[in-house]
Amino acid sequence: MRRADGIALAIFAAIAVASPVRAERPVLAPVATIDAAPTRNLETAIFAGGCYWGVEGVFSHVKGVQLVKSGFAGGPRNRRVDYAMVSGGDTGFAEAVRVTYDPKQVSYATLLRIFFSVIADPTTLNYQGPDHGTQYRSALFPLNAEQAKAATAYLAQLDKAGLWRDPVVTKVERFTGFQDADAYHQDFMRKNPRHPYILRWDAPKLAAFKAMFPALYRDKPSA
Numbered sequence: 001m002r003r004a005d006g007i008a009l010a011i012f013a014a015i016a017v018a019s020p021v022r023a024e025r026p027v028l029a030p031v032a033t034i035d036a037a038p039t040r041n042l043e044t045a046i047f048a049g050g051c052y053w054g055v056e057g058v059f060s061h062v063k064g065v066q067l068v069k070s071g072f073a074g075g076p077r078n079r080r081v082d083y084a085m086v087s088g089g090d091t092g093f094a095e096a097v098r099v100t101y102d103p104k105q106v107s108y109a110t111l112l113r114i115f116f117s118v119i120a121d122p123t124t125l126n127y128q129g130p131d132h133g134t135q136y137r138s139a140l141f142p143l144n145a146e147q148a149k150a151a152t153a154y155l156a157q158l159d160k161a162g163l164w165r166d167p168v169v170t171k172v173e174r175f176t177g178f179q180d181a182d183a184y185h186q187d188f189m190r191k192n193p194r195h196p197y198i199l200r201w202d203a204p205k206l207a208a209f210k211a212m213f214p215a216l217y218r219d220k221p222s223a
Contacts, residue, residue: 008192024129024210027163029116031109034153036146038103042143044065045101045111046073046141046178048094049120050128054202055097058119058209059187060221064105068223069098070188073141079175083185089133092104095196096141098178104215112140112154114216118208122158123166130202140176148172 007188036043049055052070060068072086075093086093105171116122120138128136140155142148151172159168180186189198210217 019108023080024121024205025213026086026118026205026211028117029113029163030157030161031078032112032150032154033157034150035107035109036144036150039144039146041102042145043101043103044143045108045147046096046117046138046143046175047099047111047119048096048137048141050095050136050138051131051201052095052097052181052185053188053198055115055119056187057198057202057221058205059099059111060083060115060187060190061118061206061218062101062103062106062111062114063216063218065099065219065222066102067098067100069178070185071096071098072179072181073175073177074139074173075135076114079156081179083181084186086135087133093179094135094137094139095181096139096178108150108214109154111152114209114213116154117212118205121164122155122168123164123168123169129137132156136171139173140170141173141178143175153185187221194203 029135047055056068056070061062072093073079073096075091081091081093085091120128122138126134126137137189140151142151155168189202194197
């Protein structure tokens with residue numbers, strides 16, 4: 001373990017002890033051995049990791065991230081859905097976020113590391129925290145061959161790292177499109193910082209990100 005990683009974990013441990021109410025256990029995931037070479041000035045990545053409020057909330061505070069949108073991915077191409085439909089758990093869609101980022105400031109592999117360190121537990125099948133159902137599965141949706149290579153390699157790397165008691169079950173899934181959620185669900189953490197769900201499950205994830213990755217954290221969230 002590098003000295004900086006040890007310091008980050010110590011800081012987060014202090015936060016965790018002081019807060020009896022917190023979300024999934026954060027784990028400092030390893031630096032990826034394979035990254036995705038950028039193909040354009042602004043890149044896009046799709047992540048599914050439970051309720052999209054917290055996923056969007058954390059990624060919006062990452063330096064280099066320009067825009068994060070909550071929505072749905074993973075279901076049949078050209079099928080239109082909404083929150084109520086996806087919440088039924090039988091559409092094939094997952095709650096997901098679309099992250100637009102500057103690859104000169106933050107890489108795809110770094111986003112993967114943040115995602116599995118503080119946002120999503122890759123060992124829980126079809127649920128995250130209190131939310132259960134296929135719509136809350138953790139999944140990666142590569143948008144090109146470079147992302148597919150990096151995502152597949154990183155999941156294998158995580159599985160071998162032995163950071164969790166259970167095996168990694170997060171999948172790389174074929175991208176069939178992304179649909180934005182309603183305006184009510186966009187920027188939910190920023191607009192509703194005192195919401196009970198945010199306080200119980202998502203605010204601890206943001207605190208963990210700030211403690212574990214201070215060089216990547218920015219206080220003002222992206223749009």
